[in-house]
Amino acid sequence: MSQDEILTKVKKIVAEQLEAEEEKVAPESHFVNDLGADSLDTVELVMALEEEFDIEIPDEAAEGITTVREAVNYITEKSASVA
Amino acid sequence: MKIVTNFKSKRVVVTGVGAVTPVGNTPEEYWAGLLAGRNGIGPITLFDASKHACRIAGEVKQFDPHQYMERKEAKRMARFAQFSVAASHQALADAKFVINDLNAEQVGTIVGTGTGGLDVMEAQHEVYLTRGPSRCSPFTVQMMIANMAAGLTAIHTGAKGPNSCPVTACAAGSNAVGDAFRLIQRGYAQAMICGGAEAAVTPLSLAGFASAKAVSTRNDDPARACRPFDLDRNGFVMGEGAGILLLEELEHALSRGAKIYAEIVGYGMTCDAYHITSPVPGGTGATRAIELALKDAGIEPERVDYINAHGTSTPANDKTETLAIKKALGEKNARDLAISSTKSMTGHLLGGSGGIEAVATVLAILNDRMPPTINLETPDPECDLDYISNGSRAKTVNVALSNSFGFGGHNVTLVFQKYA
Numbered sequence: 001m002s003q004d005e006i007l008t009k010v011k012k013i014v015a016e017q018l019e020a021e022e023e024k025v026a027p028e029s030h031f032v033n034d035l036g037a038d039s040l041d042t043v044e045l046v047m048a049l050e051e052e053f054d055i056e057i058p059d060e061a062a063e064g065i066t067t068v069r070e071a072v073n074y075i076t077e078k079s080a081s082v083a
Numbered sequence: 084m085k086i087v088t089n090f091k092s093k094r095v096v097v098t099g100v101g102a103v104t105p106v107g108n109t110p111e112e113y114w115a116g117l118l119a120g121r122n123g124i125g126p127i128t129l130f131d132a133s134k135h136a137c138r139i140a141g142e143v144k145q146f147d148p149h150q151y152m153e154r155k156e157a158k159r160m161a162r163f164a165q166f167s168v169a170a171s172h173q174a175l176a177d178a179k180f181v182i183n184d185l186n187a188e189q190v191g192t193i194v195g196t197g198t199g200g201l202d203v204m205e206a207q208h209e210v211y212l213t214r215g216p217s218r219c220s221p222f223t224v225q226m227m228i229a230n231m232a233a234g235l236t237a238i239h240t241g242a243k244g245p246n247s248c249p250v251t252a253c254a255a256g257s258n259a260v261g262d263a264f265r266l267i268q269r270g271y272a273q274a275m276i277c278g279g280a281e282a283a284v285t286p287l288s289l290a291g292f293a294s295a296k297a298v299s300t301r302n303d304d305p306a307r308a309c310r311p312f313d314l315d316r317n318g319f320v321m322g323e324g325a326g327i328l329l330l331e332e333l334e335h336a337l338s339r340g341a342k343i344y345a346e347i348v349g350y351g352m353t354c355d356a357y358h359i360t361s362p363v364p365g366g367t368g369a370t371r372a373i374e375l376a377l378k379d380a381g382i383e384p385e386r387v388d389y390i391n392a393h394g395t396s397t398p399a400n401d402k403t404e405t406l407a408i409k410k411a412l413g414e415k416n417a418r419d420l421a422i423s424s425t426k427s428m429t430g431h432l433l434g435g436s437g438g439i440e441a442v443a444t445v446l447a448i449l450n451d452r453m454p455p456t457i458n459l460e461t462p463d464p465e466c467d468l469d470y471i472s473n474g475s476r477a478k479t480v481n482v483a484l485s486n487s488f489g490f491g492g493h494n495v496t497l498v499f500q501k502y503a
Contacts, residue, residue: 019155036155043221051218 001079007072013052014068017045027069095267096502097344098336099178099329100442101170105141105322105429109173114446117454118475122306123429124320129284136293139305140284141322141430159222160235161200162282166325167232168239171276175240178329178341182241189273191244192237193263195255197434198283199229205287232280244272252489255279256437257497261350263330273335278438280325310458311394311424312401312466319395322430326438345448349380349498360490362399366407372494373411380498382482384412387420389453389483391444394424395431402465423471427457437487441497444485448501451479
């Protein structure tokens with residue numbers, strides 16, 4: 001999966017989970033500051049990403065994922081290491 | 084027994100109502116439906132009930148939570164809490180009551196429920212079993228817990244005063260209204276959002292009630308399944324929804340020129356201390372609840388015009404309640420007044436029923452019109468009072484009671500009277 005494909009998928013999941021309009025979700029969007037997520041929303045979002053990309057995101061890593069770009073980078077790295 | 088009232092008691096009135104029910108999703112539709120004898124019961128659509136012994140219920144239809152809250156908020160809220168938030172917004176709007184920085188701490192919320200977010204618990208348990216503990220939603224507990232209708236209603240309305248949640252099964256909504264009444268009487272709050280909410284039309288709940296032989300299995304004729312006081316009744320029919328009153332201290336209501344529906348004047352509560360589901364033979368628990376409520380109100384039995392009965396359509400309740408009404412009020416008074424079970428139309432909302440039935444009771448007082456009991460075709464010889472079985476009836480309603488009895492032996496009676 002290319003990074004662009006991952007970005008598209010992540011944006012879609014973020015929009016769904018946080019009930020945001022997809023066009024308003026940008027790579028730099030911060031889940032809490034820009035999209036109104038609270039701590040539980042973030043937990044649920046990370047779970048949805050794990051499900052979609054069939055990966056496991058440990059808690060320590062999840063804490064570092066606060067924006068769409070950070071999510072995409074983490075997933076890209078993780079997918080590469082698996083492949 | 085003496086009731087000690089060593090405090091200066093304030094008068095409490097109803098200034099707003101809200102209702103989301105199987106016969107209408109606003110108080111106006113609900114009341115029109117009750118007067119028309121509209122049946123709210125049909126085949127279950129909320130889940131596949133094909134394997135169930137009971138496949139009928141009074142579901143809330145075409146309810147759109149987004150009318151009352153953001154999409155994300157609705158997604159994070161169990162169905163019973165959505166009903167509560169919706170009905171509370173209706174009641175506040177109806178009362179033209181605005182909660183602001185100045186009064187927020189003087190406005191409280193008590194919303195009772197029997198089962199809370201059973202729908203969420205069942206769905207997440209399925210996730211747990213099929214996909215493992217790590218896949219369970221971080222919102223599982225918060226959405227499921229029974230107090231969350233009261234909690235979320237306060238979050239959505241800004242009511243920062245006293246807040247709680249009686250979980251007394253089918254008496255919960257009435258306990259909520261009674262407890263709220265007490266708080267205002269004693270000056271702990273100026274206004275209270277109170278009532279009951281329930282959304283227990285779920286696989287596990289229906290299966291359990293069916294195993295307990297508590298629900299009607301008249302699946303081929305849902306419109307006639309709930310038949311309180313009728314000889315052919317064979318159990319209750321599950322309903323869902325929420326009924327909310329805005330109670331307000333009288334002077335506060337008058338000072339802002341509020342419309343007053345009725346005054347709440349009495350609250351009686353007892354326990355059978357007998358059996359988890361069966362009423363105590365002779366109905367002594369229910370009898371005492373009615374007596375205590377009237378004593379609390381200082382109202383003589385002959386002044387009662389109307390009783391909104393618990394009237395579940397179970398063999399045990401309807402005859403025991405009839406007996407309790409006779410014992411508490413006296414045989415002659417019991418025969419002179421009129422009784423109806425609006426559950427014949429809505430089904431039994433468990434903890435929500437005390438809420439919607441309190442709404443029906445105050446609307447009967449306001450409009451001098453009493454809703455009927457539908458499906459009462461062959462009266463049970465042990466149920467021999469006037470249950471308004473031939474359509475709604477116009478009559479001056481000065482004093483009205485609402486009865487609610489719950490599994491566990493909880494008995495609650497509320498007394499309302501015309502405001503004068």
